[in-house]
Amino acid sequence: MPTVIKNGTLITASDTFKADLLIDGEKIAVIGEGLETEGAQVIDATDRYVLPGGIDVHTHLQLPVGVTESSDDFYTGHKAAAFGGTTTHIDFAIPNKGEPLRKGIEAWHRKAADKAVIDYAYHANLVEWNDAIIDEIPSLLDEGVSSIKALMAYKGRLQIDDTGLFRTLQKARDCGILTMVHCENGDAIEVLIQQARDSRQLQPKYHARTRPAWLETEATLRSIALAATADTPLYVVHMTCAGSIDQLRYGRAHNLKVMGETCVQYLFFTEDDLARPDGAKWVCSPPVRTKSDNEALWRALQVGDLQAISTDHCPFLLDGTRPIEYEGVPYQKPGKELGRDDFSKMPNGLPGLGDRMIILWSEGVAKGQLTLNRFVEITATNPAKIFGMYPRKGALAIGADADLVIWDPNEKKVYGQALSKQRVDYNLYEGWEVTGWPEKVLRRGELLVDGEQWFGRAGSGTFIRRAPGMIL
Numbered sequence: 092m093p094t095v096i097k098n099g100t101l102i103t104a105s106d107t108f109k110a111d112l113l114i115d116g117e118k119i120a121v122i123g124e125g126l127e128t129e130g131a132q133v134i135d136a137t138d139r140y141v142l143p144g145g146i147d148v149h150t151h152l153q154l155p156v157g158v159t160e161s162s163d164d165f166y167t168g169h170k171a172a173a174f175g176g177t178t179t180h181i182d183f184a185i186p187n188k189g190e191p192l193r194k195g196i197e198a199w200h201r202k203a204a205d206k207a208v209i210d211y212a213y214h215a216n217l218v219e220w221n222d223a224i225i226d227e228i229p230s231l232l233d234e235g236v237s238s239i240k241a242l243m244a245y246k247g248r249l250q251i252d253d254t255g256l257f258r259t260l261q262k263a264r265d266c267g268i269l270t271m272v273h274c275e276n277g278d279a280i281e282v283l284i285q286q287a288r289d290s291r292q293l294q295p296k297y298h299a300r301t302r303p304a305w306l307e308t309e310a311t312l313r314s315i316a317l318a319a320t321a322d323t324p325l326y327v328v329h330m331t332c333a334g335s336i337d338q339l340r341y342g343r344a345h346n347l348k349v350m351g352e353t354c355v356q357y358l359f360f361t362e363d364d365l366a367r368p369d370g371a372k373w374v375c376s377p378p379v380r381t382k383s384d385n386e387a388l389w390r391a392l393q394v395g396d397l398q399a400i401s402t403d404h405c406p407f408l409l410d411g412t413r414p415i416e417y418e419g420v421p422y423q424k425p426g427k428e429l430g431r432d433d434f435s436k437m438p439n440g441l442p443g444l445g446d447r448m449i450i451l452w453s454e455g456v457a458k459g460q461l462t463l464n465r466f467v468e469i470t471a472t473n474p475a476k477i478f479g480m481y482p483r484k485g486a487l488a489i490g491a492d493a494d495l496v497i498w499d500p501n502e503k504k505v506y507g508q509a510l511s512k513q514r515v516d517y518n519l520y521e522g523w524e525v526t527g528w529p530e531k532v533l534r535r536g537e538l539l540v541d542g543e544q545w546f547g548r549a550g551s552g553t554f555i556r557r558a559p560g561m562i563l
């Protein structure tokens with residue numbers, strides 16, 4: 092039976108208009124006024140906004156890290172995402188050392204297949220480089236993967252040196268694959284971490300002190316310069332500071348094809364949070380920085396210096412010595428307590444996949460920092476365009492997947508762990524009063540969330556094969 096969403100206000104990246112929307116099967120079939128509803132299921136969206144489902148292009152579900160793994164899998168993470176208004180995400184498929192990139196993709200398909208509820212895709216992720224791996228890059232397109240990430244940090248583990256990064260950029264250019272880069276100077280960071288440990292500076296705040304903003308700023312410019320020289324597009328992940336934004340702006344001012352994202356946590360939190368007794372909650376890389384960096388990121392989102400906002404969702408239990416329950420099932424894995432006595436042993440990462448749209452709407456749209464259209468642009472439309480899913484995803488258009496959020500702009504709630512569906516034992520936004528709420532969420536026409544009710548079925552999410560994307 093077709094579904095008609097009646098009387099809503101549709102929000103796209105460029106327009107705001109009242110219309111009905113008819114869903115036939117998995118697709119948006121008609122958008123228009125006064126649509127016939129006979130024989131259709133009707134969803135009344137009076138006083139509601141209708142937006143494209145959110146797309147989070149930076150997540151790590153069930154990511155192995157040392158003796159543990161990130162605590163959300165492709166079911167729990169997807170449930171949290173859906174309740175937060177996100178209907179598609181892109182995870183990083185990471186091979187073991189010694190394996191081709193394809194093995195990472197196969198491993199991630201095994202994690203996702205039986206569990207997925209929302210739609211998903213992968214970025215390839217380098218963990219080392221050699222001639223064989225560089226030569227493998229074009230074949231990623233056959234796997235439906237059109238982006239690859241290199242990390243300039245995590246020396247001795249994941250760090251790719253400049254030779255490897257430059258050769259990746261050149262190879263990616265030749266086949267239309269987008270290179271993504273984690274910009275931090277891993278060599279200098281390694282020195283600082285060793286010095287902090289030698290002088291017994293082991294609390295979480297030293298996590299930030301040993302990864303200073305200058306080392307992100309420097310690596311950002313270096314990656315931009317390498318991309319410029321290779322004449323290829325670049326996407327800088329999780330930008331945290333004013334200095335990095337300056338470098339991105341500099342590159343864009345020179346007509347380079349460079350783009351960037353920030354993550355929700357970098358808009359709000361600072362080193363002061365790391366210094367709290369529960370500072371472990373905020374340990375992620377790059378680290379949270381200063382108030383003026385928060386403000387620079389907001390500005391960059393508003394004026395278009397940044398093109399997207401993601402989460403780098405990679406949660407770990409704050410206290411992994413105690414089991415939690417999820418849907419009545421106990422869950423326990425080592426977590427942040429691994430670094431209780433030494434920040435350098437703490438798993439890096441924090442939750443956010445379910446929080447992103449709610450917090451950004453409340454702090455951005457409801458408080459007048461972001462227009463409705465800009466919200467849609469940076470949470471859905473640009474991510475779909477950059478990563479080769481547009482207009483199937485990220486659009487309210489005929490023929491697009493019916494991934495929709497019916498958003499109640501007037502609902503007020505006190506946010507936190509009790510409302511978030513993330514499988515973890517804390518929420519960074521605990522006690523925040525939020526305005527606006529994703530009331531109903533549909534993925535390819537199927538109602539996943541209706542208020543408090545959950546209809547999502549494990550295994551119903553689809554892998555989205557991606558083509559080369561657009562340069563924004």
Ligand SMILES: [Zn+2]
Nearest residue numbers: 149150151403
């Ligand atoms: Zn990440």
